[in-house]
Amino acid sequence: MHLLEGVAAILVSVCIYAWAYGKHHGPGAPGWAKGQLFASLISVLLVALFPVGAGFVALGLTEAMTPASWAGLVALAVLPVAIWKAVPRLARRA
Known part of the structure; x- marks a missing residue:
């Protein structure tokens, strides 16, 4: 189960990064997406979420394989x- 949770956390963090990148660098970017607060919040979220996902993947690879582990693989x-x-x-960028 940890393997599946880790993969989900990594996928969510990559999708959040892509969304934030599109919001910040778009030609019609809203003001709230251009500020330092937005960049800091996304950075803190990604710094916390991606390593947790990688840790869950590593933990899941060291456990005995269950059906949930196979789904994670x-x-x-x-x-x-x-x-x-x-x-x-x-x-x-739209």
């Missing part, structure tokens, strides 16, 4: 494709 294999599909839509 499959998700770990599918994660690059999911990120590749989701990130361009989130980082779109």
Whole structure:
């Protein structure tokens, strides 16, 4: 189960980064997305979330394999494709 939770945390952190990047660098970026507070909040969130996800992945790889662990392993294999599909839509500058 830890493997699945770790993969989910990593995917969420990458999607949050892509969303924030699109909001901050877009041509019609709102004022709240251009400020230091927005950048700091996203940075703190990512600094906390991504390593926790990586730790859960490492913990999940050291445990005995259960059906949830196998689902996490499959998700770990599918994660690059999911990120590749989701990130361009989130980082779109519109």
